[in-house]
């Protein structure tokens with residue numbers, strides 16, 4: 415059968431197109447796409463809360479709103495910078511009936527004080543003020559002033575009335591500062607809310623502290639801890655249902671006569687902690703434990719780490 419040149423061109427084009435469609439179809443049947451068509455997606459949300467930058471990452475787009483609402487609630491109770499918070503009112507009045515959450519955190523703080531032989535102490539508040547860390551008007555106080563303020567410091571100055579959630583200070587002038595434990599507690603509360611909403615995968619980063627809930631698409635969450643020099647990563651961690659908290663001498667400090675003074679105060683001496691530690695990272699099951707313990711170990715220094723950790727089985731510590 416003879417075809418004209420034009421018909422032959424149409425025929426060849428038709429065969430090539432038909433063959434290409436068959437090839438693509440058969441390839442797609444035999445080799446399923448390497449990546450699923452629906453990409454694994456993480457939703458990210460940021461908010462400034464409790465004086466720090468919070469970042470929430472989760473495959474669930476509701477996670478950020480749930481976390482921020484719960485952390486705002488805790489901030490309204492525990493912040494010493496909010497005049498109407500329970501902590502501010504307690505500090506002004508010296509006696510207050512508080513919420514179950516506030517009572518719980520103060521009670522836990524008392525326990526940490528006992529377990530760390532006074533290195534962790536929320537009655538450190540008047541000392542934090544005296545050294546200027548509350549209003550950033552830094553000063554090196556005289557020994558006399560430090561001695562006078564130390565009279566107000568000590569967990570024995572707090573009386574807890576379990577029956578009716580009343581907190582009372584033994585002497586006028588005692589005040590508390592939950593800056594070393596409140597963020598960790600807020601993380602725990604946020605995680606509880608996420609679980610109540612059936613969200614089982616989320617990473618919350620609250621400044622120097624993270625909580626990794628569940629897995630990230632089947633793998634543990636990978637966390638990089640940055641050191642004093644922000645561009646340098648000192649350690650990487652793989653976390654699942656754990657919190658990691660870092661306390662560092664580079665977070666807040668000032669220099670006077672060539673000496674460096676940081677925002678972590680040793681409540682036993684009244685002076686900023688003078689350990690050889692640049693930073694300490696604690697990994698624990700609870701945000702509250704990681705937070706309080708990283709501050710405590712910073713005060714205590716390397717020599718006491720092993721002894722203290724016996725009281726907190728399962729915790730991991732990295733010191734620089």
Ligand code: AMP
Pocket residue numbers: 533534535536538542547591592593594595660661662665677678679680681705708709713
């Ligand atoms: P963090 O960054 O978690 O270690 O907490 C530091 C904050 O905790 C400081 O800014 C103070 O408000 C407070 N703080 C300082 N020293 C102590 C201490 N020895 N015990 C408890 N809280 C402290």
Ligand code: MG
Pocket residue numbers: 593594595659661704705706707708709
């Ligand atoms: Mg802390």
